[in-house]
Amino acid sequence: MKKLKRKNPAAVLGAAVATALLLSACGGPDQGDRDMGDGEVPSSVKLVVPYAAGGGTDTWARFMAPYLESHVEGEPRVLVENVPGGESVTGSNEFVHSGGANGESLLVTSGTTYFQALLGQSGVEFDFAKMRPLMLNGTGGVVYVSSTTGIQDVQDLADYAETLTYGGISATGLDLTLLQAMDVLGVDVDATFGFEGRGPARLALERGEVNMDYQTTSAYQTQVEPLVDEGKAVPLFSFGVLEDGEVVRDPALPDLPTLEEAYEQIHGEEPSGQGYEAYRAFLVPGYVYQKGIWVNEDTPDSIVHAFHAAAGAIAADEDFQEKSHDILGGYPLVSGEEAQDELRESFEISDEVRQYTLDLLEEKHDVTVSGE
Secondary structure, eight states: OOOOOOOOHHHHHHHHHHHHHHHHHHOOTTTTTOOOOOOOOOSEEEEEESSOTTSHHHHHHHHHHHHHHHHSTTOOEEEEEEOOOGGGHHHHHHHHHHSOSSSSEEEEEOHHHHHHHHTTOTTOOOOTTTSEEEEEEOOOEEEEEEGGGOOOSGGGGGGOOSOEEEEESOTTTTHHHHHHHHHHHTOOEEEEEOOSSHHHHHHHHHTTSOSEEEEEHHHIIIIIHHHHHTTSEEEEEEOOEEETTEEEOOTTSTTSOBHHHHHHHHHSSOOOSHHHHHHHHHHIIIIITOEEEEEOTTSOHHHHHHHHHHHHHHHTOHHHHHHOHHHHTTOOEEEHHHHHHHHHHHTSOOHHHHHHHHHHHHHHHOOOOOOO
16 A cells, blocks of 8 residues: 655645645646646535535534635635435435536545445445545544453453444444454454444443444544543554554554554454455545545646645644644644545555455345445
8 A cells, every 4th residue: 555644734735835836837747647727716615515414524514614715715605515315425426417627516525425436336426536635634433342341451352252242324334444443353243233323322332232332533532531431431442543654553542552453462463464455445535534525527727726725724724723623533634635646546446355345244244235
């Protein structure tokens, strides 16, 4: 996997602005491959959210809207439109067919959107390997269990003879990363899907209906750490973050091992093989760049680069930095220019890795993905 390097907000700002000015003069880095034409950011921009109002992606989009209005060239008016359905497939399909390429409509995405494409889900008509990312924001996650399991730390999984029970939203959504992680560790999980959100799933653990859960970092810190302090929950590992292409401990959770460390503690060696390849393939779009704003592939470079520059400006905005922690979870906002190579690579997974994941869902969790 190509190595990924993160930059601090100030560096992103400087690089993005300089690049935007250079590309304005030179015509863009890929002008020799395609003529993207010219265009200006419209006076009014619509953020198409393929999820229902009130969810995490909708909240993220509405938080970002005023900062886009302040920092995108021309200070456009930004409105949010929800087009839910089909685990985000309905709205995303509609966008690629009717969203145009003049910057008037932008698609807001989340990891679940990406997973539908990676799995080859039937009905998917969008291709993120061709679409153009404008700005993205990642997140982290923590896997933990109820103390009623008797597990005291991740090493106890090596001798755990019972099947852990898990409550999820959808096997083809972000729950997939947990299923893949436990597959890597060789731990049996009996998963039930259909919960309306991670909050209800956490409450199910508190009631004793399930004994394993995962939460994003911000939710873990506010909702689960009190349970840990009370002796009711035990953290196992975090999904970590990428640093120079390697998964390292999440700075927000420095005391928790990564899955990779957990595997070494249990098995005495680094993880490898198709199961781990599949886990990594979905981890980058699912968590490292989980939330994103995209445009269709024929959108002019001038519009795309205006949003790239705005990403750096927003990240450096002191008001944004102060208010964004609860929404962005402390993870940086990065420009699509910085992330596009890693994202394009992540959406070009091998047929073998995709099939391994499909077999995992069908054989271990009785979930069949309808392909093309």
